[in-house]
Amino acid sequence: MKIRVDLDLCQGHSVCIDEAPEVFSVEDQLDDYPKVKVLNFQPSAELQNQVRLAARYCPNKVITLIEDNE
């Protein structure tokens, strides 16, 4: 699985941290909304379900996933 984020769309709602704190963090920006930071672009198998939930519940659809079989 690979993770892509579209930072233009991120407003720092932090749903992703709640689902997968090992993979996402949210960082303050100087003069913008806080933005997601991906800590691990190729999460291990154990984390992948949490990452899918993060992508699904992110209110701004910032996170897209490329599954290995695609």
Next chain:
Amino acid sequence: MKTIPIVSGAKPDTGHIEEYSANFVQFLLRAEAECGVLAEYNLAGQETILLSGVEAQEFFFRGSDENLSRAAAYQAMVPVFGPGVIFDAPPDKMKSQLKIQVDALRYQNMKNYAPVIAQEVEDWIADWGDEGELDFMDEFLELTIHTATHCLLGKDFRDKMTAEFKTLYRDLEAGLQAIAFVDPYMQQPIFEQRDRARERLEEIITAMIDERRNSDIEYNDALATFMTGTYADGSCLTSTEVTGLVIATIFAGHHTSSGTSTWMLTELARHPKETAAIVEELNAIYQQDETLSHNALREMPKMESFLNEVLRVHPPLVVLMRRVINDIEFDGHAIPAGKTVAISIFGSHRNPEYFPNPEIFDPSRTEPETMFAYIPFGGGRHKCGGNAFALLQQKAIFSALLRRYSFEIVDQSDSYVDDLSGMVLRPKSPCRLRYKRRVS
């Protein structure tokens, strides 16, 4: 460079303002039908370009604040929010304020809101009895001011909220008619009333802020976030600014949410088959999770697709605007500084390319791949900061409501229509529905 076509029917001095004020949604549909992707019109001197279609809408949403200013296009809000707040703040301060505002709506704060909303609904329906009839537009205006103040400003604020607060708030809102976007400082009774209401609201809210500053109780609601939030230089917001953010946040969510709820209930009453399926879905969830936690609320596919369709057909915010600050270019057309660009959410939601037979209410539609066709909450950097809260609130309200009561329309089905006389779309009043207690 290609020239941008101008919508027909302009009058010499006033341009299209008359037709626009009478029914701006119809006007914008006509503009797109006549001119296509770019359509220029003139609102009493303000030359505005409507951008239609998914590519143009994406261009609009991805525009930077430096090129496309919301502040300049929404000066009508300045007397409502107050001096120095959001659209009247210098760009760096505005960004800090928006950040503080969205911070208050972030997920970790929101988890506590579901039970609060459910409680407000229980209080609301406590004296309904077995059956009756109500004008739900008024009811939902009241309910959503209760839920918004309770969730965002805390229980103390909610408990002290008097009839006066609601009246003041209504006066503020009444000052936002199409004409306010031409000049919000004209001598008009509605504007005088608006200014008096703003002044008195600031007194009330400042008193509450002072009370909190002098108390040891720790709060963790939006008001607390506003009071502790800081600018880049470390300084805090003034009372005027906190008041402005309070007004702006309640404001952003009030008419939008109450209009959505009223349309939601009306469409549910009109669609008994789909409603039955939603109630079945709810019963299954409640069997596992009696208190209806935040987690239970996020997975309600039937309720969600119904709600999505309500927001498609009846989007509360119908048109969005930005002022062009630096010359820009779209698809070979020059758009010079000083003009306004606009998009029509209502029009986008009726684009048959993405929504076949757009006039038909059909909750089984699938959301288009692109994120710039279905846009009830806007998109890009200024997408609705309250969108997660708004959806959660609708789901919490209707979960509590539909399990207790069933609803029927009272008047002819086709007499329930959109009212576009204000800036926010809502069902035409009165919006009468009959309720009956469910027997379990």
